[in-house]
Structure formats: structure tokens, C-alpha cells
Amino acid sequence: MEEKNILAYFKSPEQAEKALEQLKPLKLIDSSINRFDGYPGDGSDRILNPITSDFPGLGYLTLGGDFPDRDAAILAATSVDASGMSAGAEKDETAGRDILLTVVIEEDDFAKAMAIIEKAGALV
Template identity: 85%
Template structure:
């Protein structure tokens, strides 16, 4: 993508950096702001719709719609989707830890092409998976 900045054409590059905490992403963004930053955002994302259970309930006596609601925080309007989510190893707590686990904070950066490598290095040093 090419943008105009004071009459000079600038090439842009995008970075998607995944962090384990908002503080890590904010620390990286503060350092990246010293470069030719065009746009940025920090967002939390989840693979399941809704906020799910906001408090721990006893699954024997509590009224809850399914395992995905309790363990994944999902609100499912479709019963089939709820069953499929409950089949996920993360729902049972039996998942193996891997490099991507817990990285639900996304730092999105649009930066001048000249500063791309430096911005990626800053994000990785701050703990990102880029």
C-alpha cells in the first residue's frame, strides 16, 4: 500500500504481533512510536463468541448451557457450535502448552517500510510472537 505524506509517497508495511499481556503490547508500542508509525491498535481477541460465565458455578447444581460456557467463556447461539467448542482440548484443560498458548493480545501496526525490521525487532524483544 502506498500513502501520501507531505507530498512524498511512502510504502507501508503491516505487523501483527501477539502478546500474553496488554502491558507487553503497550511497552512495545511506546518504543515503536519513535519510528515512522502510521497507525496502531491493541486488541484482545478470542476464538469464541460472548463473555461466557462471569463467575464460577457448580456444574452439578448450576444452570449453565455447556462446557464451552464454563471453561472457554463462550456464549453459543447454536447448539452444534457449543458441542464442537466443548470438544476442543482447551475446554477440558488437557491441552499441551505450546508457543501460542495465552497470546490473546494483538498489537497491529502500520509502519513505514524503512522502519519495518526495527519495529519487528522491538516487538519480539518485548515478548511478541510476530
């Protein structure tokens, strides 16, 4: 049998888990749910007080990034996301979709799987 892959983007882990649960009766070969980000590392989750703590820069605090070099940290700090001065685009369908459901499924169940995933609110 042939296999098909699906990459579906959700706004919350719960949405992705619900969709995956509905896919279980199908011929599911493999699946995973991951959060992704444009910046490396865990960053600000370790800072208690930015006034008294030692931190490498704005991108570390606001983007949660551990940057491999100073240049990357400076470039990340230029993002509107780092400053908090942008509310984002109102009609941007991709905004907030940082949960990735990856599914490998048998080809004959592909259409059913796509219907379930799209109904669950994914961007495919």
C-alpha cells in the first residue's frame, strides 16, 4: 500500500490531539504533535526578574530565543514580535498556528483523514 503524508497546523495542542483521536480508527501508520517556533531555544522561561537578571538581549526576553551568536540575537530583536508594537494582521490565517500535527496514513484513507483534519480547524 502507498502512504500519504499530512502536515496540519493548529492553534492549540488540544485541537491537534482531538483530530488525532478521530484519526485513530483509520489506517494510521505514524503521527506526531509538535510545537514549532522561528527562534531556537527556551529563552525567557528561566528569567525571574529582567531588571536584576543577566540576559543576553531583547529576543531572549520577548521571543524566548537562545541565539547561537550576537548577530542572530540582534536581528531577531528587530522583529515586530519582539517589540510588541504589532497586533498582527487581522486576516492572517497562519497567525497563532504553531502546533504541527504530522500524519502518515494509508492512501485509501487519505481523503477521510483530510476531511477530519479540516473539520477540526486545521490549516492544511
